[in-house]
Amino acid sequence: MKLNWVILSTTLFSLAGCTHQASQSMFIERHPDTAQTAPTPITQATELSIQGAYLVTLLGCGTCHTDGALTGNANSKFLLAGSNTGIATSNPLKSAKPGIVFPPNLTPDPTTGLGNWSETDIVLMLRAGEDRHGIRQSAVMPWAAYAQLSDQDARAIAHYLKRLAPVQHQVPTRVREGQASDKPHVYFGVYQKP
Numbered sequence: 471m472k473l474n475w476v477i478l479s480t481t482l483f484s485l486a487g488c489t490h491q492a493s494q495s496m497f498i499e500r501h502p503d504t505a506q507t508a509p510t511p512i513t514q515a516t517e518l519s520i521q522g523a524y525l526v527t528l529l530g531c532g533t534c535h536t537d538g539a540l541t542g543n544a545n546s547k548f549l550l551a552g553s554n555t556g557i558a559t560s561n562p563l564k565s566a567k568p569g570i571v572f573p574p575n576l577t578p579d580p581t582t583g584l585g586n587w588s589e590t591d592i593v594l595m596l597r598a599g600e601d602r603h604g605i606r607q608s609a610v611m612p613w614a615a616y617a618q619l620s621d622q623d624a625r626a627i628a629h630y631l632k633r634l635a636p637v638q639h640q641v642p643t644r645v646r647e648g649q650a651s652d653k654p655h656v657y658f659g660v661y662q663k664p
C-alpha cells in the first residue's frame with residue numbers, strides 16, 4: 471500500500487491533535503489519557519458491573535468519552551460524561567473545515583446522556599454502530615472494532631454504564647464537513663493520496 475502521508479499510526483489510541491486555529495502545517499502532538507479508570511457505579515457492585523467496568527477501562531472508552539482526555543488532560547469530574555473536544559472526520563491536509571464528531575455523554579443522564587437508552591440499545595450501538603433510531607454512527611466511534619464482543623461482554627458494558635451516577639453534560643453538536651467551526655478538535659487516522 472502506497473502511503474503518502476502517515477499522520478499517525480493506525481493504533482486506535484495513538485491520537486495526535488492540533489487546535490482548530492493551527493494552520494495546516496502546524497500540527498501539535500498530543501498524548502491522550504489512555505488509561506482512564508472507569509468510575510464506580512452508584513449501585514451495589516455485581517459481577518456483571520465489575521466485568522463492565524473492567525472492559526470499559528480496558529477498551530479505552532474514557533479516552534474519547536471523557537472531557538479533556540483526548541488532549542491529555544482528563545477532567546475527573548466528567549469521567550465518561552462526554553467530550554467538548556471533538557474528533558475530525560476528514561483529512562487535515564485537504565480540508566481546513568473538517569467534519570467534527572463529539573464523543574457523547576455515556577452516563578445515564580436522561581437529557582444529555584444514555585438515560586433513555588435500554589441496555590439492548592447500548593449493545594446494538596457497541597457492536598453494530600447503530601443508535602436507538604437505527605442511524606449508523608460515525609466510524610470514529612470504533613464499533614467495528616467492538617463487533618466481536620461476546621454477548622456477555624457487551625451486556626456487561628451496557629449494564630455497567632446504566633448504573634453510573636448521571637452527570638448532566640451536553641456535548642457540542644456535530645459539525646458537518648465544510649461548515650466553519652471554532653470548536654476544539656483533534657485529528658487521527660491514516661491518510662492516503664487518492
Ligand code: HEC
Nearest residue numbers: 529530531534571572573574592595601607608610611612
Ligand atoms: C476513538 C474514540 C472513541 C472510543 C474509544 C469510544 N467511542 Fe463511543 N463514540 C465516539 C464518538 C465520536 C461517538 C459519536 C459518533 C457519532 O456522532 O456519529 C460515539 C458514540 C457512542 C455511543 C452513542 C451515544 C449517543 O448518545 O449517541 C455510545 C453508546 C458509545 N459511543 C459507547 C462507547 C463505549 C461503551 C466505548 C468503549 C467500549 C466507546 N464508546 C469507545 C468515540 C469513541
